[in-house]
Amino acid sequence: MHESKPMNTSSLVQRVWNFCHTLRDDGVGYGDYLEQLTYLLFLKLAHEYAQKPYNRDTHIPKGYDWASLTPKVGEPLEAHYLATLHKLGQEPGMLGAIFFKAQNKIQDPAKLSRLVQLIDAESWISLGADTKGDLYEGLLQKNAEDTKSGAGQYFTPRTLIDAIVNCVRPEPMKTIADPACGTGGFFLGAYNWLTRPGTGRSRPEKEFLRDKTFHGNEIVPNTRRMCLMNLFLHNIGELNGAPLVERSDALIAESKIKVDYVLANPPFGKKSSMTFTNEEGEEDKDALTYERQDFWETTSNKQLNFLQHIVSMLKVDGKAAVVLPDNVLFEGGAGEKIRRKLLDTCDVHTILRLPTGIFYAQGVKANVVFFDNAPKDGQVHTKGIWFYDLRTNKHFTLKTRTLKLDDLQDFITCYHPENRHLRRATERFKFYSYDELITRDKASLDIFWLKDESLDNLDTLPPPDVLQQEIIEHLEAALGAFRDVAASLNRSSTSATRG
Template sequence: MTAPERTAETRRLVRKLISFRNVMRDDGVSTIDYVEQLTFLLFLKMAHERENRSLNPERILPDSPAWRNRGWQELVNSDGDDLENAYHNLLEELGSLPGNLGVIFRKAKNKIQDPAKLKRLIQDYIGKENWSLQGVDVNGDAYEALLEAGAEDTKTGAGQYFTPRALIDAMVDCIQPTADDTITDPSVGTGGFLLAAHAYIQKQAETTPLTPEQRAHIQRGGIWGNELVDGTARLAAMNLVLHGICKHSGPQLITVGDSLAQPPTKRASVVLANPPFGRKSSITVFGDDGKTTNREEISYIRQDFWVTTTNKQLNFVQHIASLLEIHGRAAVVVPDNVLFESGAGETIRRRLLQQFDLHTMLRLPTGIFYAGGVKANVLFFDKKPARPNQPWTEKLWVYDFRTGQRFTLKQNPLARAHLDDFLECYKPGKDRADRVETERFKPFTLDELLARDKVNLDITWMGDPKLDDSDMLAPPEVIATEIVEDLQAAMAEFAAIAESLGEVKKQAPPPE
């Protein structure tokens, strides 16, 4: 299936699923709950298709006599209360299984209380399609568009799960993961980064086939992730199983929990991540600086962290730094406050420059994320062996993809081609000494970075072009969000200054 055909097919499927979403919304079922039910039912339908295909049939549900007549066909053959009971029991039993199936159906419940509507969804909307043959990443393209259509449900979480596919692909193209890497995402969402990394490896395997050892490495934990939210984790686990990255009975590659709660138990050679946006956490993480606070009820002790902060983006940067193995490489999406926040932010930036090779930063435009007005960047850095007296970062190359750029989710969405110039400047796999400065791509030496106030990496040098009537102005709600974020950033700066003054006051000798 060609790319245009895939796009058209995705749109058709999404229109079909959205039409029934509107019916379910009238019954009080939110978009998130509806997507969750689709996850369960589509997985069962695709498992049924895989088992009954003529070429290379594959059993995804448990391969035991007790499960032989269970699954999708069981739902198709049931009606009324029998259907509701069969669906309830199926979800409960699958959720109690170990391994990846247990993650997909963990705490699964039927949210469609009308058996007639459940039957209609199974029979007319899902049953009439062969989802395995569509060439569509159901949990990616289709679900992304479905959640975008349900953006009015943002208060319940719709729209927060996805990093733009074009950005994911560009980040993966820069990192160039291999079948020998151990690849992870500590805030995995629906698994977009892991799927893209696996697809990149498979593409390379077309010219150099994978060895049996490499294939086994991938399925035994070469690709893995963690997610805080059960509903999102099940989407990721479903994606990994249906894409053949892991087996239903194999090692559990998607874990559920708080990545920040404890130091990593294993390291990775590649980290690809877009940690959840939001400045503050209700949990303070205590680093090895020994600072404490009484303002939070719950705290984590992370002696592998450099500094204590409630800013979860800064904590994720510290976690990823700890997660990387020596010579590992990372590409991480971070909001602007990570670049300029003083106090803990300054400490973390100094440590990154000293202990890691922070070699590239991509400044992203607004309008590419579901949360309007988000100002974000991608940091590319490599972990190096300890070298106390000599910082590893020699030069940070910054690509300004923000100035003069305006995207929207519908009228002007970000496409992979928009990032071609950045990839050309980045030169994946080549010596960074071969990089060439351009209007948008500029290097900054370590001395220049350290000389900036508080090691502020919020670097700009291009002036926005004047807008005319043909330019696309941001919607009022986006402008309002940007203003709120700027005010929050200013408040964080004032809070950090006040905290610093308090520390100075404590350390000052008492007056004679």
């Protein structure tokens, strides 16, 4: 909580949190609570915008608006709320996107009445985008921490996003895409950069930022609605405008638009797959490959597909920063071919080796790969890559030793955003030329040079809670790899039996 905020705002945030805890006692998780809050907050904000001095036409059908909910209590409220969700889910534009397949997860009508009263008691427009956004972002983070929900895979640590945006420094009147945008973290990071104090944006720049800057895809309906609400609460998007985030698999077809920037953290998990029910009634997963003419290689590796898709989305001078797991840096076969193509056709200039223990999805070893697109002129465009090692001898956890922006400040300084051609090597920051990289086995970019102190000296071992977390993450990663192998063996034996 920021101390500079007015007392009524702080108490409102606290009340929203407290009510969330009340509902959790009834078995309503953060995700379900956040979903209901999204629906009701949107309706209340639309109601406020329809009043003076705004007088906006919100396109919400009469009889299914906020004013139709507030007089009702108990079971009549529950029945009308269900009818409202169903009706609004069939509407076009942002309205239909937020209420797509909406359900009521609050089974106690009295608790629903209390939530409606809580939201109705406040003037939400007057709170300002920062306050509303802080409240919603806080709930999103809590939802990500709720490991049972699996929502963590859609949440990128905001400190990491801020560091990436600080390096890329997007410019106004340019387009920014995220083909797997989760709850919209990269969009908000870029928005905060573009509206930072002292920028003084013109009216056309503000309108472009609100309506035309951001383009996203999110395949999970609930995550998409949370993303749209998150953007809306930060004054991005319009009540009656087209949704800025498509509910579709970005990998299926080539992007309809070319953008200036792609900032993304594609979903974790190596294989693209579709889940279906087999003849025995058991759930099975079938590896999914995307036959795309614009892809360099056909593969079922999800991250390699996202990497190829992101390259295809960029304008000729477009820039990208993408969080990718280690396997993208060293995998053979299609992985090697895609890496070589990437180095030749784009200017891959920086790789940040991330520490473990910073993502809500466990067992992840990841990197941020920064690259610029380049003309398709047959030239080799990568001159060399600067690697920053933030992993060796670094220990973080989600609870006791969280990653902070200060931990990334040295990387931002080394990146030298003002002019990346004036960089200097440090202990953790090292340059490898294109010739050095391309002659490595499989053109592997999985590079470390610092000595791991914990291997020599037991005194330098991390604290027990950090060590325990690292062991858990290694086991999670190993289990994930075993599951992949088991799934592919099952598919092979099934295919052989059918044959």
